Amino acid sequence: MSVTPKAAGRHHHGALRRALLDAVAEVVLEAGPEAVTLRECARRAGVSHSAATPHFGDKRGLLTAFATEGSERLRAAMQAAVAALPPTADAQTRLAATGRGYIAFARANPGHFRLLFRADLLDPDEPAFRAAKEAAFVPLAHAMAALAPGAPARAMRARLALAWSAVHGFCTLRAELPGAILWQSDALAEEVAEDLLALVAEACAG
Template identity: 45%
Template sequence: MTSDRADRTYHHGDLRRAVLTAALDVIRTEGPAALSLRDLARRAGVSHAAPAHHFKDRAGLLTAVAAEGYTLFADALAEAPDLRERGVRYVRFAAEHPAHFQVMFRPDLYRTDDPHLLAAKDRATAELRAGVSALPAPTPEDARLTGIAAWSLAHGFATLLLSGNLDAAVGDTDAEAVFRRVAELAFGRGAGG
């Protein structure tokens, strides 16, 4: 007969999800450097070796976090009708999923050749490019540079927002409304609405 502790240690309804959720909590509060599979196993109430069955190692876990993040990100972007609103969704995604956001843009943390990650990242990239493709661009090079400018604007705004560096500038105003105005100043009304 097994003890309650043994049952709790080795039988878990959805260990993969439990470890991912615990990892997102740690990343959100302490950053990705604080992740430890042993600590996550303790938080999930399983043996210290159990998370390795799903993720192999820390890089595997962070790859899963990044792949999930890019999937959620692509879903959020797909709902936007134009470039400006894609930027708003970018900022909203960062605010709603800060742990994913911290990992997604740090390829030094995960396996960049993972097929699930690549598929999710390609889908997110296509959604970002779709917003730029609606703008008039005289040359393919101009379209590429416009895409870089739009990405830089949204990513920079989101990063500054998450780090608290826009608190004084944004004040009590809704950050998404501020971003819409910034995007309009940078890209004109042709970026949306």
């Protein structure tokens, strides 16, 4: 377990914050965001459940802090996928790669991903979380702007909505409807994902 319980009788100094976030990560990994319990996280950090209050306020604050880290990692995944491309790649390929990074993050971290869109568990107006969400939109906006530089605002909105919706919808459906026809096996899901990205990129270039 990655969580460091504190030594008996000692304070965590500034480290309780990190220890609690790591505990959330563990629980989310093991049982999903719904299963996160203030008391269980505190237990794993070796601390009473009230100890979280000074650091995060309440459960929602803790989950929001964790979601903020997820948003940053999601952004990093998209950037990494684009960076993995040869420098000669064209705009359409870059847009597809951005989506590939999004899908890869959702696949590798299903619980963390699902939490990002659980408005009931989060505080959508917490400044750091807000900033992380806006930052996570940047790679898509960037790739799209490079694809269709002169498109009118309305067409641009529609394409952004299409690309984001299609990729996000794919991740959500795969995460929430396991066993659906379109992604029975992992291999099939990967194939469908690639074809989907190609269709989206083509439609946005179109």
